[in-house]
Amino acid sequence: MKNSKNLYSKALIKEVGVLLKRVPLSMTKRGKLTRDFSIQEDEDQDSIIPNVSLQPYQKPVHKPIGTEHTSVNNQESNYDILEDPQVVNKEEEEEIDETELAERIYKKLKKRIKKEKSSFSFDSSDSGMDMPQATNKYFWKELLFGHRIRRWVFWSVVAFLSALTLKDVYDLVAEYNEDPKQADMKIVFNKSIAMPNITFCMSRAQAWSHFHINGSEAVEEWDESIKDKLAALPDKNTFLNTKWDFRMTLEAYEVISTLTSIERETSTGGLIRSINRFRVKKSLATKRRLIKFWISEIKRRGVSFEELIQKVGKETLDNSIRKFERIANDTEKMITNLRISWLSTTQLCFQPWFNHKSFKPIEDQGSFFTMIAEHSVNKLEGMQVDCMSVDFHGRPSSLSRFMESEGRIRDGYNDELCLGMMHEVKVEIRARYQMLENNDDGTACRNNEGSINSEFNCRSRCRMELLREVCRCTALSLSYLVNERELDKYPLCDYETCFATLNGANFSETNCSKNCFPDCNQIRYDVDHKVKGRSAKSELTTVNLNWGSFEYWEVKHKHQENSTNMHA
Numbered sequence: 001m002k003n004s005k006n007l008y009s010k011a012l013i014k015e016v017g018v019l020l021k022r023v024p025l026s027m028t029k030r031g032k033l034t035r036d037f038s039i040q041e042d043e044d045q046d047s048i049i050p051n052v053s054l055q056p057y058q059k060p061v062h063k064p065i066g067t068e069h070t071s072v073n074n075q076e077s078n079y080d081i082l083e084d085p086q087v088v089n090k091e092e093e094e095e096i097d098e099t100e101l102a103e104r105i106y107k108k109l110k111k112r113i114k115k116e117k118s119s120f121s122f123d124s125s126d127s128g129m130d131m132p133q134a135t136n137k138y139f140w141k142e143l144l145f146g147h148r149i150r151r152w153v154f155w156s157v158v159a160f161l162s163a164l165t166l167k168d169v170y171d172l173v174a175e176y177n178e179d180p181k182q183a184d185m186k187i188v189f190n191k192s193i194a195m196p197n198i199t200f201c202m203s204r205a206q207a208w209s210h211f212h213i214n215g216s217e218a219v220e221e222w223d224e225s226i227k228d229k230l231a232a233l234p235d236k237n238t239f240l241n242t243k244w245d246f247r248m249t250l251e252a253y254e255v256i257s258t259l260t261s262i263e264r265e266t267s268t269g270g271l272i273r274s275i276n277r278f279r280v281k282k283s284l285a286t287k288r289r290l291i292k293f294w295i296s297e298i299k300r301r302g303v304s305f306e307e308l309i310q311k312v313g314k315e316t317l318d319n320s321i322r323k324f325e326r327i328a329n330d331t332e333k334m335i336t337n338l339r340i341s342w343l344s345t346t347q348l349c350f351q352p353w354f355n356h357k358s359f360k361p362i363e364d365q366g367s368f369f370t371m372i373a374e375h376s377v378n379k380l381e382g383m384q385v386d387c388m389s390v391d392f393h394g395r396p397s398s399l400s401r402f403m404e405s406e407g408r409i410r411d412g413y414n415d416e417l418c419l420g421m422m423h424e425v426k427v428e429i430r431a432r433y434q435m436l437e438n439n440d441d442g443t444a445c446r447n448n449e450g451s452i453n454s455e456f457n458c459r460s461r462c463r464m465e466l467l468r469e470v471c472r473c474t475a476l477s478l479s480y481l482v483n484e485r486e487l488d489k490y491p492l493c494d495y496e497t498c499f500a501t502l503n504g505a506n507f508s509e510t511n512c513s514k515n516c517f518p519d520c521n522q523i524r525y526d527v528d529h530k531v532k533g534r535s536a537k538s539e540l541t542t543v544n545l546n547w548g549s550f551e552y553w554e555v556k557h558k559h560q561e562n563s564t565n566m567h568a
Contacts, residue, residue, distance in 0.1 A: 042200070089397075145272055168375050185556050190524050190550045192361040193429065195326070196412075196525075197543070198393025199341055200371060201349040203386040205258070206419065209321040209376040212245050222247060236301045253343070255294045256309055256477070258287055260344040263401065263475040264463065268502075271387040271463075272470065277501040288496060295476070295492065305492070306480040313340030315346060322540070323372035326352065326360075334358040342397035347386075349397045361549050369545040375419055377539050388541065389415035392427055392525050400456055412525035419541050422532040427525055428548030434556040435520040445520035457481065458516035462509050470509040471498035 172354055226247050233239040262274045298308050317338065326334045335358045342349035352369065362368045373388070389398050401409045417423050435445055448454055464478040467496040473493035474482055482490075526548070535542055 005053065009252055009480050012367055015025045015118045018115045031085045037342060039235060047551070064199060111159050112491070118557050125333075144504055165492075181557050181559050183555055185493050185553065185555050188432070188554045192363040193547065194360065194361050195354075195368070195425070196523075197351065198369065199344070199349055199389075199394050199396065199544065200350050200393040200524060201347050201398050202373065202542075203343060203388075205380060205383060206373075206375050206388070207316050207320060208250075208253075209379040210374070211250060212537070213250070215281045228250060230297060234301075236303050239298075239301050239303055240307060244315045249312060251290060252294055252312040254287065254310060255291050256312055256343050257345040258304075259291065259475075260342075260477045261346070263467065263477045264460070265344055265346070268466065270468070272500045272502060275495050275498055278495050278497065292494070292496075304479065308345055309477075310340050313343050313350060316337060316348060317350060320373055321371070321374065322374050323370055324352065326354070326358070328360060329364055334360065341394075344397070346399070347397060350494055351394060362515070365547055365550070367546050371543045373541045373543075374539050375541070377420075382421070385419060387415060387419070388417035388543070390417060390425060390543065390545070392527065393449045393523075412523075412527060414527050414529045416531075417543055418531075420535055422535050422542045422544075424530045424532055426528040426530075426548050427544045429552040430524045431553040431555065433520075434554070435522070436557045436559065444517050446517040447521075448517075448519045455516050455518045459513050462512035462516070465507055465512060466505075466509045467493065469505050471495070471501045473498070473533065492538045 134374070216547065229245045229248055233242055258278075262271070262278060262390045264273050278288070294308075295305075298305065299365070321338070324338060325336045328334060335355070337353035339353040339357075340349070341351050390413070391401070395401055398413075398415060401413065412423060417425075435443060436442060437446055460478055461481055464475055465482060467478075468490050469474045469475065471493055472490065474487060474490040476492050479487070479492060528548075
């Protein structure tokens with residue numbers, strides 16, 4: 001009986017060992033497989049579960065027959081089942097029957113295994129070990145932040161960046177094969193600087209302030225006086241070289257400014273409206289009569305519209321400009337002429353003009369040009385008069401800046417030369433760019449040789465082509481862009497016979513302007529303006545232009561002829 005009980009006990013202990021191997025295992029931070037069953041009271045029974053510590057599972061080793069008992073004893077020793085102080089109370093020295101203890105452990109382990117199966121499922125596909133899969137909470141945590149997802153994200157980022165690098169390399173090689181070029185940057189030191197192309201602009205109110213008009217003079221007397229004066233100027237030579245009466249200047253100014261404002265200072269839609277309003281509005285009948293009269297007079301004398309602009313502009317400025325000259329340290333006097341670049345209802349713009357002998361570079365720092373303009377204080381008192389402006393890019397007017405591409409509206413420009421003050425304007429070259437012809441956004445340019453092919457003239461031609469499409473004629477203020485042969489096909493415009501409309505027009509001024517590019521040789525200026533106080537005479541406005549540094553940055557683009565430079 002005793003032998004059979006011992007055999008039963010040994011078999012039960014062996015079964016407990018087998019069950020212990022099936023206990024779910026968890027991965028610790030150090031990578032060891034452990035599982036602790038804490039001692040707790042059974043709800044059903046007053047028995048105690050021993051604390052069992054399971055070491056990493058090792059693959060069982062087949063041993064010779066007869067050593068099974070030793071293996072079981074070793075297994076029992078490894079798990080220290082009978083050594084738990086809560087199982088064997090040494091103080092009371094109670095001995096628990098070995099078979100009863102094994103039965104209790106057996107029942108508890110089976111219950112625990114059954115309970116754990118509801119939370120874990122076993123997968124023996126990974127390295128031959130039984131690995132648990134987490135519950136829902138553990139599953140989502142592992143899915144979003146686990147090792148696998150982190151590794152997948154890492155390699156995805158690596159692959160994405162690698163693809164971008166390969167694309168950049170491909171684009172670089174493709175661009176190089178298409179148009180290989182590089183930019184050289186250097187500081188240029190000069191002994192002299194070429195005289196910049198300067199444009200001064202003043203308002204119409206300032207330009208007219210020295211004209212004293214007799215408001216009580218009858219219109220008939222005015223007209224008869226002009227006809228008598230014109231009769232004394234029968235040919236082109238006398239017409240252009242004789243001093244004019246102020247009545248002739250004012251009338252011709254009104255004619256030119258009206259046409260310029262209609263043809264050049266309006267948008268595409270504004271142009272059509274201006275032409276139609278000018279044709280039908282009764283209040284403009286006097287201007288229509290004056291335009292027809294003066295166009296007939298210059299045509300009879302063989303004077304072009306551009307020559308009329310120059311004559312009227314200079315006659316207007318004769319009583320306004322007191323000093324307009326180039327300054328140099330040498331004793332040779334440089335003759336400074338004056339050229340009208342813009343004449344409209346808003347402003348009159350003019351430039352210094354030199355011949356080949358009098359045009360000299362700037363060789364010294366300091367003042368290189370002076371202008372003194374006079375205006376009538378009494379005539380302008382209480383009026384809001386715009387300040388004068390200076391543009392070192394030589395653009396025809398302050399408004400023409402907005403016809404250029406973006407980014408150059410304020411460069412080399414100052415419009416704070418207010419009346420009755422003394423101004424000093426220092427200018428110097430900040431940088432010079434010599435680019436290759438290209439169509440890239442922001443740097444698109446062309447090698448425009450001469451001012452006739454400038455971006456401004458290109459856009460002016462687009463406006464001229466629009467008028468030819470609408471009215472089948474050539475705009476008078478743009479006639480300087482054409483030759484006599486073109487005037488045979490498109491004569492000078494008479495807007496009384498033009499019924500302007502854009503319906504059915506095949507020409508787009510916007511599309512035409514897309515083909516107008518700035519010059520590839522560009523200069524950027526630094527302009528510093530200072531007011532030195534009021535003039536000694538309130539009717540005078542003094543502007544001194546000073547040159548600053550002779551050094552500047554130069555950026556030059558050039559083609560590459562080999563692949564070595566690209567790799568470098």
